[in-house]
Amino acid sequence: MTCVVVIRSVWEDSHVHLVKGLLVAATLAAGATVAQAQSLSLEGGGAASLTGIVPQTYAQFAAEEGISLQVVLGQTLTRSALKLAAGRIDMAVVPPPAFGAMSRGVGPYADQGDQAKAMAENVRALFGxxxxxxxxxxxxxxxxxxxxxxxxxxxYIGPPAGAASGQIQGMITAASGGLAAGNDYEGVRAPWGAAQQSFQDGQFDVYVALAAVGSQALNELSLQREIRILGVPDEVLSTDAWTEALTKGALVKTQIPAGTYSGNVTGDTDLTTAATSMMMAVHKDMDDDTAYALTKAYWENLESMMNANALMRTIDIDNRFGGTNAPLHPGAVRYYEEAGIEIPANLMP
Known part of the structure; x- marks a missing residue:
């Protein structure tokens, strides 16, 4: 079986369907076995983050289930969520805060209002x-x-649009004992792609990066001069403010292990921080057997994926629903029930 991965940043929508058509044609031309595979479109985030790494790696194992995933990376995931809800793509990596905002018709979906709320009913999750x-x-x-x-x-508190800025600000407020952007410090917003170079150029004092643990790009920062990565103190972890930051931001507690980054003066100890949560989501009209096969392909091959890509090793194999706030697809429910995995009541379709 074959998976197709396309990495792009911003293309006009008018080109998307043309590109998909070309990819399908190229895939069909590759051989009879591929011609028999079901072909689905999947949008993910940056190629260097888990929002891109997971879809790209996952596609190789979905192919073993007879599903050819056409993975397009570098997307604005709030927009991908809307495209999924509208039925314009088959699958997408969806940030739970984005789904929550769509369900309420607020934030990046305020202009769509009630239409966004109605479209959110079309989104179903497979796993987190x-x-x-x-x-x-x-x-x-x-x-x-x-x-x-x-x-x-x-x-630096993230890009102008999307959920990350609120997540970063929430973590800072909890970890600092109440500091707020605009009042206590200046929050700088800029696209992810420009942020690291801007930090190196001295445009801000603190760079809150969103990256896989062990990112080579972050390791290269200390080639210029020594860095300091701030960990959340133990006394903060038991506070209501920290719990609220995790809950509101759909974040989970995680660690940056000691020795991960060269040139980090705090690198001799494990550093506690937060990680964002994502959902692999599909349209509610996907047939149950396909959703079942996609869920199975991920969980039954996750250890192999983690061994193949060290950046995936922070995934907790026992935390299947972390941050997930969309109802599960019935096909995914069937997989979990057959595997004897308890499903939170709020995720039942």
Missing amino acids: FPGGTLHAITWADSGVEDWGDLAGKRV
Whole structure:
């Protein structure tokens, strides 16, 4: 079987269907076995984050179930969620906060209002996985040694659109004891792709990156000079503020293991931070057998995927629904029930 992966940043919608047609044609031309495979479109995030790594790796194993995934990376996932709900694509990596906003017709979906709320009824989840780990990074000689030192500083808090900015701000507020963007520090918004270079150019003091643990791009930062990655103190982890930050932001507690990054002056100890949660989502009209096969392909091959790509090793194989807030597809429910896996009541379709 064959999977097709396309990495692109921003293309006009008018080109999407043409590209899909060309990909299908090329795949069919590859051989009779591929011609018999079911072909589905799947949109993911950045190629260097788990929002891109998971779909790309997963596609190889979905092919073994007779499903050829046409994976398109580099997408704005709030937009992908809307395209999925409208039936314009078959699958998408969906941030739970984005689905929550769509269900209420607010945030990036405010212009669609009631239409967005109605479309959210079309979204079904297969499984959850971490999208990326929040790394609060500053230069070792910047004078920022703990979260309270962010007061009065310029802090990168994510792109102008999407859910990440609220997640980052929530973590900072909890970890610092109440600091808020706009009042206590200057929150700088910019596209993910430009953020690291802007940090290196001195445009902000603290760079909160969203990346897989062990990212080579982050490792390269210390080639310029030593860095400091801030961990959340133990005394914060038991507070209501930390619990609220995780709950509201659909975040999960995670760790950056000691020794992960060279040139990190706090790298001699495990650092607690937060990771975003993502859902692999499909349209409600997907047939049950396909949803079942897709769910099976992920969970029964996850250990192999983690062994093949070290950046996936932060995935908790026992946390199947972390952050998931869309109802499960009936086909996924069948897989979990057959596997004897308890399903939270709020996720039942």
